[in-house]
Amino acid sequence: MSTVQILENVQNFMNRSHGHFIHGKTVQNTHESRINIINPATEQRVATIADADQATVDQAVKSAHDAFVNAWASVSPYERSLKLNKLADLVEQHSEELAQLETLTSGKLIMISRHLEVAQTVIFLRHFASCATKIHGQTIQPSLPSMQGEKYTAVTLRQPVGVVAGIIPWNFSLMIGAWKIGSALTTGCTIVVKPSEFTSLSLLRLAELALKAGIPAGVINVVTGTGKTGQYLIDSPLVKKISFTGSVPTGISIGKQAMHNDLKRVSLELGGKNAAAILPDVSIDEILPLLIQSTFVHQGQVCAAPERFFVHQSKYDEFVEKAAQILKQLKIGSPLDESVVFGPLSNQPHFEKVKHYLKMAQDQIITGGHVIDTQGYFVEPTLVKVENIEDPLFIEETFGPIVTVIPFENEVELISMMNHSRFGLSASIWSNDLSKVFRLIPQIEAGSIWVNMHTFLDPAVPFGGVKASGVGREFSDAFIDDYTELKSVMIRY
Numbered sequence: 001m002s003t004v005q006i007l008e009n010v011q012n013f014m015n016r017s018h019g020h021f022i023h024g025k026t027v028q029n030t031h032e033s034r035i036n037i038i039n040p041a042t043e044q045r046v047a048t049i050a051d052a053d054q055a056t057v058d059q060a061v062k063s064a065h066d067a068f069v070n071a072w073a074s075v076s077p078y079e080r081s082l083k084l085n086k087l088a089d090l091v092e093q094h095s096e097e098l099a100q101l102e103t104l105t106s107g108k109l110i111m112i113s114r115h116l117e118v119a120q121t122v123i124f125l126r127h128f129a130s131c132a133t134k135i136h137g138q139t140i141q142p143s144l145p146s147m148q149g150e151k152y153t154a155v156t157l158r159q160p161v162g163v164v165a166g167i168i169p170w171n172f173s174l175m176i177g178a179w180k181i182g183s184a185l186t187t188g189c190t191i192v193v194k195p196s197e198f199t200s201l202s203l204l205r206l207a208e209l210a211l212k213a214g215i216p217a218g219v220i221n222v223v224t225g226t227g228k229t230g231q232y233l234i235d236s237p238l239v240k241k242i243s244f245t246g247s248v249p250t251g252i253s254i255g256k257q258a259m260h261n262d263l264k265r266v267s268l269e270l271g272g273k274n275a276a277a278i279l280p281d282v283s284i285d286e287i288l289p290l291l292i293q294s295t296f297v298h299q300g301q302v303c304a305a306p307e308r309f310f311v312h313q314s315k316y317d318e319f320v321e322k323a324a325q326i327l328k329q330l331k332i333g334s335p336l337d338e339s340v341v342f343g344p345l346s347n348q349p350h351f352e353k354v355k356h357y358l359k360m361a362q363d364q365i366i367t368g369g370h371v372i373d374t375q376g377y378f379v380e381p382t383l384v385k386v387e388n389i390e391d392p393l394f395i396e397e398t399f400g401p402i403v404t405v406i407p408f409e410n411e412v413e414l415i416s417m418m419n420h421s422r423f424g425l426s427a428s429i430w431s432n433d434l435s436k437v438f439r440l441i442p443q444i445e446a447g448s449i450w451v452n453m454h455t456f457l458d459p460a461v462p463f464g465g466v467k468a469s470g471v472g473r474e475f476s477d478a479f480i481d482d483y484t485e486l487k488s489v490m491i492r493y
C-alpha cells in the first residue's frame with residue numbers, strides 16, 4: 001500500500017481551462033466568472049470551472065432538445081443499449097483517471113473512488129443499458145360493453161419525456177451523474193447535467209467519453225456552476241423533467257419551482273437521518289466491523305448511511321465500548337494513501353457545518369469530537385450519546401461522521417424513536433431473529449430497509465425515500481415511470 005502518483009493525463013485535465021460540455025464540444029463563454037476547485041485534503045486549488053449564466057444554460061438545453069428531436073429519437077432501443085454499454089467500457093478503461101479526479105476534488109479515499117464510485121458507475125451504466133429493450137406498454141381489454149356491436153381495444157405506450165435536467169450533489173458526483181444519464185438515455189431522453197460546483201471534473205470527463213462511445217453530440221451536456229445555474233435549468237421551458245439528488249431544503253425549493261413551471265415533472269432523492277437498530281440477540285463483535293464501515297464510508301457523507309444507532313439496553317454498554325475502540329483505531333490521513341481508512345470532509349462549507357455540530361455535541365461525546373489540526377478539512381469519526389430524542393443531534397442530518405447512539409427497552413419504544421424523524425430514506429435491523437425482523441419491517445418509515453447490512457445499493461433494487469427524503473424511485477425498472485409519459489390509445493374496429 002502506498003501513496004498514489006497522480007497520472008499525467010489527470011494533471012493535464014485539471015490544468016485545462018474548463019468550459020461547459022455542450023453539443024459535443026467544450027464551450028467557453030469568456031464573460032462568465034470562474035469557480036475554484038479545491039482539494040479538500042490540502043486546501044489547494046487544483047482547477048477552475050466556469051459559472052454558467054442564463055445564456056449558457058439556454059444553449060445547453062437547446063442542444064439537448066435538438067438532439068432529442070433530430071438524433072436520439074431515431075436511435076433504436078438496441079443501439080441505445082449498445083452505446084451505454086460502450087460508455088461503461090470506456091469508464092472501465094479510464095477508471096484510474098476518473099477515480100483520481102474524484103479523490104482530488106471530493107476527498108474520497110482512492111480505494112472508495114476506485115472500488116465503489118467508479119466500479120458502481122460501470123455497473124449502473126450496464127444496468128441502464130439492459131433496460132432500453134424492456135420498455136413497454138400494455139394491451140388492455142376495455143371494460144365497457146360495446147354499444148352497437150363494434151369491437152374495440154386499447155393499448156398504452158411509454159414515450160420519453162424529452163429533455164431532462166440532472167442536478168447532482170458533491171458526495172458521489174460520477175455515480176449519481178451516471179444514474180441520471182443512464183436513466184435518461186435508456187428511456188430515449190436527452191440530458192443536461194449540473195454537477196455540484198465542488199466536484200464537476202469527473203462528469204465533464206464522462207461527457208467526453210460518451211462522445212467517444214458514439215453517443216451523439218447534444219444527448220449529454222454538462223453545465224457547471226452554482227445553485228443559480230440549477231435554477232435556470234428548472235425555469236427553461238424546453239426542460240421537461242428535473243431529476244434532483246441533494247438536500248431536503250434545496251429539494252423542497254426545486255419542487256416548488258418545478259410546480260410553478262407548469263407542473264414540470266420532478267423526482268427528488270433527498271437527505272436522511274437513517275436508523276440502525278441493534279436487537280438483543282446479535283453478537284456485537286460480529287456486527288460492528290460491517291456496521292462501522294457502512295456508517296463511516298466517505299466520512300459519513302453518504303445519504304443512506306446511518307446517523308442514529310438504537311441499541312437494546314442489554315447490549316448498550318458493550319456496544320458503546322467496542323464501537324469507540326474501533327473508531328479510535330481508524331487510520332486518518334491523505335485520501336491518496338491506500339492504507340488510510342478515513343479522509344477529509346469534502347468541502348469547506350460542509351466542514352464548517354460539521355464543526356458546528358461537533359461543538360454542539362461536546363458534552364455528549366463518547367469518542368472523537370475533535371477537528372484535526374492540519375491542512376485540510378479533517379475531523380475525527382465521532383460517536384455521541386443522546387438522552388433526549390428532541391436533541392438536534394438526533395433530529396438534524398449532519399451528513400458527516402457524527403453518529404448518535406441511544407438505548408431502547410422494547411419494540412414499541414424502538415419503532416416510536418426510529419420513526420421520530422421528518423426523514424425516511426433508509427434503515428437497518430441487525431438481528432438473526434427473523435420473526436421479529438419481519439414484524440418490524442412494515443412498521444419502519446423508510447424507503448429502503450437492510451437486515452444485517454446497511455448502505456448497500458444494487459441496480460436491481462429500487463431506491464428512494466419516503467416522508468421528506470424524497471419523491472420517486474431510482475434503479476430496477478421503477479425509474480422508467482419517471483422518465484416516460486404513459487399514453488393511452490383506444491382503437492375501434
Ligand code: NDP
Binds near residue numbers: 195253302
Ligand atoms: P445541495 O442540495 O446543497 O445541492 C445539490 C445540488 O443542487 C448541487 O449541484 C447544488 O449546486 C444544486 N443547487 C443548490 N441550490 C439549488 C437551487 N436553488 N436550485 C437548483 N439547484 C440547486 O446538496 P449537497 O450537494 O450539499 O449534497 C448533500 C445532500 O445530498 C445531503 O442532504 C444528502 O443526504 C443528499 N443526498 C441524497 C442522496 C439520495 O440518493 N437520496 C444521495 C446523495 C446525497 P452547488 O453545489 O453548486 O450549490
